[in-house]
Amino acid sequence: MEVDGDVTRILMGVNESSMKGYPHPSISSRNAFEWTLSKIVRSNLAGFKLLFLYVQVPDEDGFDDMDSIYASPEDFQSMKERDKIRGLHLLEYFVGRCHQIGISCAAWIRKGDPKEVICSEVKRVQPDMLVVGSRGLGPFQRVFVGTVSEFCVKHADCPVITIKRKADEAPQDPIDD
């Protein structure tokens, strides 16, 4: 019934779990995705298109690189490739789920500060809405709460859906998030 081109385009900022060595989506990203499908898209698959943006953060503290030895410019190149592959695995998860379900999608990677990049991608892509997960108020995470989502609510040029994680969904160890 719905005209092609007249779909609601939902941009989702997704991120990876911080669990080392597991390039899978964070609990918040998966929850935000499943929530969007069950509560907004519902049975109306043809009415929506999901856009996934993964923002790769330049690693400033070097923790991810504990096992790496850099001896030449090529070593840094291989690190960047590895990070890109992590991002691709993450997007593969969401694109795969969308194909299973039968909903139109697109996914891409950008580099930079997530909150700034998400807002500039909103300007560029002009989605109908932006979905951001927020890590909620787990006891170890209070200090990180809402930095990205708060910024996007204020600055993104489209309506923003903030999905907080419930306290009982927070992993015991924040490194597993």
Added chain:
Amino acid sequence: MEVDGDVTRILMGVNESSMKGYPHPSISSRNAFEWTLSKIVRSNLAGFKLLFLYVQVPDEDGFDDMDSIYASPEDFQSMKERDKIRGLHLLEYFVGRCHQIGISCAAWIRKGDPKEVICSEVKRVQPDMLVVGSRGLGPFQRVFVGTVSEFCVKHADCPVITIKRKADEAPQDPIDD
């Protein structure tokens, strides 16, 4: 196709225009309502139920009461009735639109601080999401921006959609908002 009872329940905090003598919905409330219909509900009318909450603020500055003379407890009673009627006209607008369109709805009035009341109603009613309009960044309105919506994003026990008004939709005189 969808089972009765399995609908997405969307709570909308609505408010009135601050234009004197016009008990009609604010620009932000109407925009948030129309946006929800066109971008989320779309053609899937049976999949959604809209809940409208109007929070009547106790009038602290007395500006609304310039023409009133209070001489007895009954005078205060009549003031309260008048305020209630304003709220009812507001809800009548939204309920009327829903009936036109053919989407299930419910509407009610509560008294108190809007941000606190909205969050306590979320706890009580447990909607799937909360939609709040925000007045955006008009030049005269900066100081009021986002007090209700920011509080709800942080404290409401459900996903929150913040719909900012675009700067060019702000009325020239904030009293017309």
